[in-house]
Amino acid sequence: MAVTAEEIFATYDLLGEIEAQFDDVETEIIRHQYNLSKDLYVKRAEIVSKIEHFWPLVFEQAPQDIDEFIQPTDAQILLGSIKSIDVKRFEIDTPVEGGDPRSVSIRFDFEENDYFEDKVLEKKFWWRHRKDGFVGYVSEPVDIKWKAGKDLTNGLLSLAKAAWEEEMAAPKKEGKEKKELTPKQKELQEKLEAEAATGAESFFCFFGFIGERVSAEENIEALKKEAEERKKRQAGEKVEDEEMNEDEDEEDWEDEDDLDIFPQGDTVAMAIADDLWPNALKYFQQAQESDDLSDDEDDESEDDEEEDGDKPSKSKKHKACAHGCAH
Amino acid sequence: MAVTAEEIFATYDLLGEIEAQFDDVETEIIRHQYNLSKDLYVKRAEIVSKIEHFWPLVFEQAPQDIDEFIQPTDAQILLGSIKSIDVKRFEIDTPVEGGDPRSVSIRFDFEENDYFEDKVLEKKFWWRHRKDGFVGYVSEPVDIKWKAGKDLTNGLLSLAKAAWEEEMAAPKKEGKEKKELTPKQKELQEKLEAEAATGAESFFCFFGFIGERVSAEENIEALKKEAEERKKRQAGEKVEDEEMNEDEDEEDWEDEDDLDIFPQGDTVAMAIADDLWPNALKYFQQAQESDDLSDDEDDESEDDEEEDGDKPSKSKKHKACAHGCAH
Structure with missing residues (x-):
């Protein structure tokens, strides 16, 4: 077939526009579903609060994406002390510029327990776009007030929080200037390398997930850029590719990923918000x-109890x- | 805690009602999303028809639930001759009594190929309820006109279709009367047992999936029964449990499952309709x-081609x- 490069690019531009329109539908659907089910989740919470061990039983059956991160010591708290979970799409509840219905906050309520002082742990995940094409969840570390000698993350979570604060306080480097790790970040990197050898990381490191660095302002800028490009494509104009600059940025991101104490935090957040919570x-x-x-x-053999692990x-x-x- | 059995049952009744309401929302959302995206799928089909090998490339990346059933010989047709796929929610397009937005028809268009005469293979999956609580996809076998010596299902698909027609023509047994296998069903059972030894079943057996036996009439009856029970529960009346009769029915279903040449057909249909198709x-x-x-x-080593299998x-x-x- 004699298809010119121009024709191929034109086809890909059309596909890009179609994909953007599908994404608009998805956004509208998430909003619509949230608004339709909001009251039902309130009613559900009321009813299940009367059922003993409701949420521990749900967690016991958690899908693989969550379950694989729960260590035996975590299970004691998660299965023993968890009182309730709540998921809110806070940028639907309180719209802000650049907000997205995909943004979720996940709130865990705990009974008094032997491990930490907090009764509530809440973590927000913002759905953000960046100019280089990244789209996904970003977050900020949430610290836990561990009781003496009970820190299941072995200091990682507090250090991640401290490193994050230092990073935020550091002057922002512009453009191609190479970012340098702050002292706390270096400490965190070393601790992470040391811990990697031991393996079993606590589920509570989830509260330390940061992900890509995308501020609210960068998100708004990226959305504006995407909207302009869409307009151009719809008008049949050519949109320039900026792939050349991307390779260099990409290296920075990988550094940041190394510094994340729970790099799969976005996957776990999605598994909770889109699966465990609605399908509880x-x-x-x-x-x-x-x-x-x-x-x-x-009935058949009285001795073999404790089979709960087998789903x-x-x-x-x-x-x-x-x-x-x-x- | 001093909770009476009555209170526990009341709580479970409330949960059942909440679950039914969540299901109503889900139904409404599927309908809404379908109507919002319908035109987009038409536009997408137009654009991708200009891209060579679009659907073969999509199939090459098919999610696990589909990919695991594609044998190397199937791949030649699926990756070589597939022209397009189309998914319709036919009970939204043409509403019928007891219809559900989850019901899907999956249509494959093929290029002229060495294996079969058909240019189009289309299979419908009806989302149905049965009085015993079963809810899911049921279907009917769709035969393929294989060219001489080219039947990838080794006669299984045609036999499944023939057995199905014999089953439909046989007088319906009432109540507890034990169903007997028809001659073609017996033949199919034997052939399936023989084939089981060889293992690798063709993906094209998918077109033979039947699933549970639930007629359109049984579906309507079950929906009526569910609606009545909901009304009773909403009015605070007690709903009788009919679990006692169920055990016996259950055995019949398992027999039927043995007779299905592709028992995972419902899972594959869902994977196509809810994943491969929207995410193409x-x-x-x-x-x-x-x-x-x-x-x-x-670039690095010229010899090492054919890596396509590695995702x-x-x-x-x-x-x-x-x-x-x-x-």
Whole structure:
């Protein structure tokens, strides 16, 4: 086929525009769904507060993206002391310039426990765009007031928080000037390297996730740039590519990723906000079925309890009862 | 805590009602999203028809739920002759009593190829409810006109279709009367057992998926029953449990599952309709990045081609370019 390079670029421009329009639909759908379900989540919270161990049971059945980060010591708190979870799309609740319905805050309420003083831990994830094309969740470290000798993150979380504050206070470098690590960042880097050897990082490092550095201002600028480019493309004008400068930036980001005590924080946030939270009733039901299963097993052999770790294969096909709960 | 059994059941009834309300929201959202994106999918189809190998490249990056069923021989057709895919939510387009926005038809258009005569293969999946609590996709076998000696399903698909027609023609048994297999069903069962030993089943058996037996009438009855129970629960009345009769039915279903030549057909249908289809541009972009990667590798060692099978780790974080495509 004799297709010119011009024609190919024109086709890709059209695809880019279509993708942007799909994204607009997605944004509208997230907003619509949030507004339609808001009151239902309030009602759900009321009802499940009457069910003992509701959220611990849900967490016990957490999907792989969350479960793989829960260490046995974490489980004691998460499964023992978690009182409730709440997810809010705070930029729908309180719109701001450049805000996105994808931005979520995740709030954990805890019972009094042996590990930390906090009754509430809340972490915000902002959905942001950057001029180089990055789109995703960014956050800020949230510290935990550990009781003496009980810090499950072994000092990592507090250090991440301190390093972040130092980074924010440092004068901003412009353009190609190479960023230098602050003293706390260097300390963090060394500690992370030392910890990497030991492996099992606590789930509570999740509260330290930062991700890419994208300020609210950079996000607004990027959105403006994207809107201008869209207008140009819609008018059939050529949009310049700025890929040349990107390679250099990319190296900086990788440095930053090395400094993140929980680089998969965005994935876990999504798994909580888009799966564990909306599907909590399903996971609760699974937990009950799993209990029923162990009960059946107990009938046959009384000794082998503690089978909770084994998840039964998730039966998508048959609801245990029309109420969606096993009784 | 002194909670009576009555109180626990009341709480579960409330949960069941909340779950039903969440389901209503979900239904409304699927409908809304479909209507908002319909024209965009038409535009997308127009644009991608100008891109050579668009759909083969998308299929090359198919998510695990689809990819695991594609055998090397299937790949020749799927990656070589597939012209386009189309997904329609036909019960939104043409509403019927008991219809659901989740019902999908998946249509594959093929180029002239060495394997079969059909230019179009289309399979419908109805989202249905049954009185015992089952909710999910059911379908009917769709046969393929294989060219001589080219049947990738080794006769399974045609036999599944014939057995289905015999089953539909057989007089319907009532209530507890045990269903007997028809001659074609027995033949199919034997053939399936024989094939199970050889392992690698063709992806094209997907067109033979049936799933649970739920007629349009049974679906309507079940929906009516669910609506009545909801009304009762909302009025605070007790809803009787009919779990006692269910165990017996359950055995029948398992028999039927044994007779399905592609029992995971519902999962694959969902993976196509809810992932491959809406995210086709993303998968296409991944395919191009994967090509770019192999190009880079080629620069270093010329011999080492054919790396297409290796998928690069999916970079969610950086779009290759603001257009969402790599050029």
